Structures are given as structure tokens and as C-alpha cells.
Amino acid sequence: MNANTESINIIRVCLLAGKIMLQSGAETHRVEDTMQRMAGSFGIDTSQSYVTPTGIIFSIDGTEPTNFLRISERSTDLHKVAVVNNISRKISSGVLSITEAEEKLQQVEGNSPTYSLFFQAVAAALVSGCFAIMFKGSWPDFVPAMAAGAAGFIAMVRFHEWVEIRFFAEFLASLIIGLVSILFIQVGIGAEMDKIIIGAVMPLVPGLLITNAVRDLMAGHLVAGLSKGAEALLTAFAIGAGIAAGISFL
Numbered sequence: 001m002n003a004n005t006e007s008i009n010i011i012r013v014c015l016l017a018g019k020i021m022l023q024s025g026a027e028t029h030r031v032e033d034t035m036q037r038m039a040g041s042f043g044i045d046t047s048q049s050y051v052t053p054t055g056i057i058f059s060i061d062g063t064e065p066t067n068f069l070r071i072s073e074r075s076t077d078l079h080k081v082a083v084v085n086n087i088s089r090k091i092s093s094g095v096l097s098i099t100e101a102e103e104k105l106q107q108v109e110g111n112s113p114t115y116s117l118f119f120q121a122v123a124a125a126l127v128s129g130c131f132a133i134m135f136k137g138s139w140p141d142f143v144p145a146m147a148a149g150a151a152g153f154i155a156m157v158r159f160h161e162w163v164e165i166r167f168f169a170e171f172l173a174s175l176i177i178g179l180v181s182i183l184f185i186q187v188g189i190g191a192e193m194d195k196i197i198i199g200a201v202m203p204l205v206p207g208l209l210i211t212n213a214v215r216d217l218m219a220g221h222l223v224a225g226l227s228k229g230a231e232a233l234l235t236a237f238a239i240g241a242g243i244a245a246g247i248s249f250l
Contacts, residue, residue, distance in 0.1 A: 124153035132199025144184035148200035152177035178246020
């Protein structure tokens with residue numbers, strides 16, 4: 001393998017690792033660090049990377065062509081982040097060759113979500129019910145919060161499949177949560193509508209996004225931190241607007 005071909009392979013592997021991590025919800029500084037460590041393990045100590053929530057810029061040398069990768073879809077899959085980190089550590093230890101690393105990364109990229117939508121909806125229901133109790137709701141609010149939370153989560157996933165604008169999907173999901181909560185109160189199931197709504201919207205709250213925004217700001221990645229903070233703010237606004245629209249039907 002000549003030097004040029006090897007450099008191309010290193011760039012491809014580093015970009016693939018960065019893409020998987022960024023699409024799966026990793027912080028931008030973690031993505032940069034992982035890419036540079038992988039390049040360093042393959043003998044490239046002069047690599048440079050610049051990552052934003054929507055793109056990756058990577059070069060193995062200041063005089064070499066710079067590579068750009070656009071990231072248009074992001075979700076939360078911390079399992080994939082952990083797997084890529086494990087692959088990176090094996091590369092650093094010399095356990096994996098560049099070809100083996102690329103094969104494993106391609107397998108990770110092609111893996112479907114770990115849990116089915118049904119299982120995720122069940123988990124969202126349990127989380128919603130528990131949060132309703134945690135926020136000083138009563139036990140009669142537990143089941144309505146579970147039902148509203150599951151309905152809202154499924155609606156968000158399905159609407160996002162039809163509409164590319166995530167904030168619109170979150171607005172519609174919150175609207176459904178508000179309407180379902182009102183319905184339960186109207187038929188006499190549940191005691192406090194506010195506790196039901198608070199519990200039900202918790203699976204939609206951008207907790208990881210807020211955490212990553214703070215961590216990126218603390219790491220000095222101001223552009224990524226501010227953009228993620230703005231995204232979290234818009235998500236919170238969409239959730240609040242959807243609930244307000246639902247309550248307006250009272």
C-alpha cells in the first residue's frame with residue numbers, strides 16, 4: 001500500500017468514526033479528539049479537525065486537501081458512541097488494522113436501533129408515569145401520564161418520519177400530549193392535569209442536547225455549544241407551544 005492510498009484510507013476511517021459519533025449524539029470535542037487520536041495511532045501526528053453539529057472538516061496535514069462531511073441527521077444512540085470509542089481504543093492499542101477498523105465502523109453505521117419503537121414507547125410510558133409521581137403528582141395520575149407520554153413519543157417519531165423539521169414534529173407531539181391529558185381529566189381519570197403533562201413531556205425534553213451544549217462550552221467549543229443551546233431552546237419552545245395549543249382547547 002503506497003503512502004497516498006494509506007492516507008486516503010486513514011481519512012476515510014477517521015471521517016466515518018466522526019460521522020457515526022456526531023450523528024449519535026456525541027459532543028463535538030469528543031468527536032474531534034477521537035478522530036485525531038485515531039489518525040495519530042496510524043502515524044499521522046499533524047491531523048486537524050473542526051467539528052460543528054452539522055459538519056466535519058478534517059485534514060491529515062496543513063498542506064494536504066481538506067475533507068468536508070455534511071451531517072444532516074442527528075439522533076441519540078449512546079451505544080454507538082461507546083462502540084466507536086472502543087474501536088478507537090483498540091486502534092490505539094494496535095489491536096485493529098486500518099482495514100479491520102473500517103469494517104467494524106461500517107457494521108456499526110449499518111446497525112439498526114438497539115430497541116424497537118414498541119420497546120421505546122413502553123420505556124417512555126414508564127418514564128412519564130414515574131416523573132409524574134416525582135413531581136408530586138398522585139397515583140391516579142400515573143396511568144394517564146404513561147398513556148400521554150407513550151402517545152406523544154410515538155407521535156414524535158412518526159411525525160419526524162413524515163416531516164423533516166424536527167421542531168414541527170415535537171410541536172405536534174406535545175399537542176397530542178396536551179389533548180390526551182385533557183381527555184383523561186374530562187372523563188374523570190387522573191387528578192391533576194399539570195402533573196400528567198409534566199410527566200408526559202419528559203421523554204421529549206432535550207436533556208442530552210443541553211448537557212452536550214454545556215460540555216462543549218466548557219471545552220471551549222463556543223460555536224458548537226451555542227448552536228446546540230439554541231437548538232435545545234427551540235425544542236423547549238416547540239414543546240411549550242404544543243402544550244399551550246392543546247390546553248387552549250379547554
